[in-house]
Amino acid sequence: MRINKNINIDFDSIPIETFWNTGDKIENRMHRIHAYPAKFPAFITSKAIKYVEEQKDVNINWVADMFCGCGTTAYEATRNGKNFWGSDINPVATLIAKTKSQIYKDKTLRVYFDVINVEFRKNKISQDETQNINERIKYWFKEEQIKDLFKLKYSIYESIPKKSKYLNFFLTAFSNILKPTSVWLTKSIKPQVDPNKKPANVIDAFIKQFEMMRKANLKNDIDKKSTVKIENINFIEKEMKKPFVDLIVTSPPYVTSYEYADLHQLSTLWLDYVKDYKDLREGTIGSLYHNSDFTKDAKLLNKTGEDIVFKLYNKDKRKAQSTAKYFVDMQKTIKKSYDMLNMNGRALFVIGNTEYKNIRINNAKHLIESMLNVGFKDIEITKRKISNKILTPYRDKNGKFTTDKNSRKVYAEEFIVIGRK
Numbered sequence: 001m002r003i004n005k006n007i008n009i010d011f012d013s014i015p016i017e018t019f020w021n022t023g024d025k026i027e028n029r030m031h032r033i034h035a036y037p038a039k040f041p042a043f044i045t046s047k048a049i050k051y052v053e054e055q056k057d058v059n060i061n062w063v064a065d066m067f068c069g070c071g072t073t074a075y076e077a078t079r080n081g082k083n084f085w086g087s088d089i090n091p092v093a094t095l096i097a098k099t100k101s102q103i104y105k106d107k108t109l110r111v112y113f114d115v116i117n118v119e120f121r122k123n124k125i126s127q128d129e130t131q132n133i134n135e136r137i138k139y140w141f142k143e144e145q146i147k148d149l150f151k152l153k154y155s156i157y158e159s160i161p162k163k164s165k166y167l168n169f170f171l172t173a174f175s176n177i178l179k180p181t182s183v184w185l186t187k188s189i190k191p192q193v194d195p196n197k198k199p200a201n202v203i204d205a206f207i208k209q210f211e212m213m214r215k216a217n218l219k220n221d222i223d224k225k226s227t228v229k230i231e232n233i234n235f236i237e238k239e240m241k242k243p244f245v246d247l248i249v250t251s252p253p254y255v256t257s258y259e260y261a262d263l264h265q266l267s268t269l270w271l272d273y274v275k276d277y278k279d280l281r282e283g284t285i286g287s288l289y290h291n292s293d294f295t296k297d298a299k300l301l302n303k304t305g306e307d308i309v310f311k312l313y314n315k316d317k318r319k320a321q322s323t324a325k326y327f328v329d330m331q332k333t334i335k336k337s338y339d340m341l342n343m344n345g346r347a348l349f350v351i352g353n354t355e356y357k358n359i360r361i362n363n364a365k366h367l368i369e370s371m372l373n374v375g376f377k378d379i380e381i382t383k384r385k386i387s388n389k390i391l392t393p394y395r396d397k398n399g400k401f402t403t404d405k406n407s408r409k410v411y412a413e414e415f416i417v418i419g420r421k
């Protein structure tokens with residue numbers, strides 16, 4: 001459906017377009033080297049490139065994703081021979097994205113792996129070192145694993161030069177074994193302790209992880225000639241000097257669905273990205289924990305944002321405040337997206353609508369109004385079926401997640417919104 005001015009359409013009746021539902025091929029193994037809760041399907045980027053190139057009014061040279069997460073768009077853009085620029089506020093995300101955007105020599109990987117192993121066996125950790133460790137690490141890990149993880153981390157840093165791309169490869173491997181070696185409830189993406197869990201042995205987990213990543217690298221099919229730039233920044237604060245991008249493919253964070261920053265706390269703590277994992281919440285779009293000025297935010301909201309926030313305010317003031325901040329942040333994101341695009345460049349957003357205490361949070365409508373306000377043209381909206389969401393799509397009558405299939409489906413579909421500069 002094409003939208004040029006009137007946004008008062010029935011979003012529920014927009015038909016599902018099968019083109020965006022599934023990919024033609026199985027995702028490349030590189031997409032699975034590290035878990036990332038909010039990852040979106042890889043094929044969307046390849047399809048977006050194809051879809052826009054068929055319209056023949058823009059030459060796609062640079063693809064961007066300002067919420068690049070674990071680098072899904074980055075990987076797919078480079079596989080298609082495009083250059084890529086991306087950002088994410090979460091250092092764990094940019095670590096994985098950078099790792100995925102490189103090809104590694106198998107022989108070198110094996111040499112480094114052996115050196116790390118030798119170092120690991122030589123390394124001794126003093127009592128003092130583990131004693132002074134962050135309290136939060138002690139909360140998630142048993143003593144044996146803390147000692148071994150300490151040794152492993154130092155062995156990695158001692159074995160690989162600081163600026164080498166191989167360091168990122170092994171830090172990504174280290175990061176992905178933190179969950180199995182901790183007491184974090186295995187199947188849960190949310191932070192939850194399993195008191196009965198027997199954490200995996202560190203070196204066994206590392207060997208398994210290394211082999212998995214090594215095999216994935218052998219099938220890595222990115223174009224070596226592509227340029228990839230990934231920044232660990234708050235996109236809203238990025239200085240945009242001049243346009244340089246031809247296509248944006250992104251899935252923005254959702255409003256307060258979960259605290260993205262908290263989900264990666266094991267990695268952020270171990271890799272010394274922050275002292276307190278909660279520090280990463282500030283700046284993360286959609287976080288509940290902002291020191292925002294509600295009166296100021298409310299004045300900046302567009303009409304759709306204002307309507308939704310007003311309804312929420314009558315039920316839950318705190319939720320209304322965080323939603324206002326979310327919408328204002330998204331409006332700034334849309335403006336910056338427009339600024340970074342070359343003429344005729346396209347922006348594709350994957351976005352879903354949610355609900356809170358029976359109030360419809362029409363993110364898609366808010367997004368489209370924001371796009372129209374900054375000058376996007378020929379906006380198209382289509383719907384796709386979500387096939388592999390980790391979160392159950394059902395909600396009970398109180399709005400809580402449930403596996404009961406008779407309950408309301410909330411996340412079973414999402415929108416693809418495309419606009420032209």
Ligand SMILES: C[S@@+](CC[C@H](N)C(=O)[O-])C[C@H]1O[C@@H](n2cnc3c(N)ncnc32)[C@H](O)[C@@H]1O
Nearest residue numbers: 038039040067069070072088089234235284285
């Ligand atoms: C829905 S996820 C995107 C996942 C990505 N498409 C993938 O496949 O991995 C949204 C991402 O936005 C990031 N984010 C939130 N606020 C941000 C900000 N202010 N600047 C940059 N990135 C931000 C989060 O860290 C998260 O990785």
